[in-house]
Amino acid sequence: MSPRISEIWVYLAASPLLGLTLTLLAYQGAVQVSKRYNGHPLANPVLLAVSALVTLLWATGTPYRTYFDGAQFVHFLLGPATVALAIPLYAQVGRLRRMAMPLLLTLLAGSLTAAFSAVLIGHLFGASEATLLSLAPKSVTTPIAMGIAERIGGLPSLTAVLVILTGILGAVGARSLYALLRIDDHAVRGFAIGIASHGIGTARAFQVSEQAGAFAALAMGLNGLLTALLLPWLIPPLMHWLG
Amino acid sequence: MLNAITLLLVFQLAGEAITILFALPVPGPVIGMALLFAALALRGGPSGGLRETAQNLLQHLSLLFVPAGVGVMLHFQRMADEWLPILIALFASTFITIAVSALLLRALTRREPAAANTERRP
Numbered sequence: 082m083s084p085r086i087s088e089i090w091v092y093l094a095a096s097p098l099l100g101l102t103l104t105l106l107a108y109q110g111a112v113q114v115s116k117r118y119n120g121h122p123l124a125n126p127v128l129l130a131v132s133a134l135v136t137l138l139w140a141t142g143t144p145y146r147t148y149f150d151g152a153q154f155v156h157f158l159l160g161p162a163t164v165a166l167a168i169p170l171y172a173q174v175g176r177l178r179r180m181a182m183p184l185l186l187t188l189l190a191g192s193l194t195a196a197f198s199a200v201l202i203g204h205l206f207g208a209s210e211a212t213l214l215s216l217a218p219k220s221v222t223t224p225i226a227m228g229i230a231e232r233i234g235g236l237p238s239l240t241a242v243l244v245i246l247t248g249i250l251g252a253v254g255a256r257s258l259y260a261l262l263r264i265d266d267h268a269v270r271g272f273a274i275g276i277a278s279h280g281i282g283t284a285r286a287f288q289v290s291e292q293a294g295a296f297a298a299l300a301m302g303l304n305g306l307l308t309a310l311l312l313p314w315l316i317p318p319l320m321h322w323l324g
Numbered sequence: 325m326l327n328a329i330t331l332l333l334v335f336q337l338a339g340e341a342i343t344i345l346f347a348l349p350v351p352g353p354v355i356g357m358a359l360l361f362a363a364l365a366l367r368g369g370p371s372g373g374l375r376e377t378a379q380n381l382l383q384h385l386s387l388l389f390v391p392a393g394v395g396v397m398l399h400f401q402r403m404a405d406e407w408l409p410i411l412i413a414l415f416a417s418t419f420i421t422i423a424v425s426a427l428l429l430r431a432l433t434r435r436e437p438a439a440a441n442t443e444r445r446p
Contacts, residue, residue: 108387126386131393138397145397152391158381159388161332163353164339165378167360168370183432191425199417206409212402216413220421223389228351238395239402243414245393250418258419264426269433273426277418280385300425302357309354 087141094143100151107133123253125281127245159224163305166222170302173295184272188300191276192307195220197319204323213323215239217316218308219247222279225305233316244279251278252285267293275300328377335360 093099111129118124138148149156177184199216208216214235218226223244230240255274264270271293274282279301287294339356342348348355364370370378396403403410 156391160353164356167357168378171364187429194424195421203413208409241392242396276425277421309350
């Protein structure tokens with residue numbers, strides 16, 4: 082990089098415009114790549130955009146703070162987007178009523194399994210406390226998971242990464258697991274992946290069938306709410322017990 | 325569009341206010357989501373504008389995760405130090421959760437075949 086270009090970079094990096102524009106460009110590029118691979122779960126737009134941006138910032142020696150001064154305008158929209166989840170959730174209210182009890186019991190069991198198994202297995206293999214607290218909300222959609230991580234003392238930005246990895250894992254592996262367990266009801270398939278793998282799992286379920294997708298969206302929304310209500314009360318005693 | 329965005333922000337603000345007021349351990353936007361859900365139930369569904377705006381916002385939900393995701397660069401050291409427990413925990417926990425949820429829901433809906441059948445497509 083010639084001195085002049087790096088001077089321009091330093092100048093531009095000082096204003097929020099650069100971080101914001103780079104975020105949008107990286108995302109649109111990532112969506113194009115994802116489309117080319119027919120939405121293959123491994124060609125996840127978030128994973129691709131984040132990798133590209135991290136590489137660029139690292140190569141130019143730009144601190145995350147500087148980047149985030151611009152990117153925060155995109156980040157801010159997570160709040161209203163979380164509120165907006167009420168609308169697809171409301172669209173499922175009829176099904177929710179009909180299968181209410183089985184769905185709620187499954188939700189409770191799945192939600193607790195997701196958080197506790199992650200913390201216990203992480204602890205078993207020697208993860209640090211901050212990592213365990215960041216792992217706990219990993220099955221919940223990112224805006225809610227980050228809020229929970231902040232509340233219980235985890236690292237929200239680490240949680241965001243763990244959430245995305247969890248989504249990709251579930252989306253890639255669920256089909257084989259369902260074949261192994263001989264689960265073929267699409268409502269059951271969708272609901273289970275929605276609990277474990279939030280939005281990325283839901284996107285995957287919609288590729289399988291409309292019914293699987295609707296149940297996944299329902300599970301994702303409800304699990305976000307339930308986990309946000311339960312974890313701040315359950316995680317401190319669990320961590321205390323683990324020492 | 326502008327109405328809908330204002331409405332979403334008002335519900336978020338109400339959620340944040342309730343969280344602070346009652347010292348709730350739940351993120352403000354989650355309370356906002358619950359409030360909006362209750363409002364929709366009372367009102368009998370969203371207006372066309374609200375539904376459209378929500379659709380647009382949620383269609384690019386992935387974009388909104390990118391700035392936070394880039395924050396992984398702050399945690400390179402941690403990921404390098406703890407990649408094994410992180411990887412095993414994510415892998416095992418995700419598949420255990422899917423299996424527990426799917427097997428339980430199948431068992432529960434089998435006991436109530438009427439409920440399950442109404443959901444099955446012909």
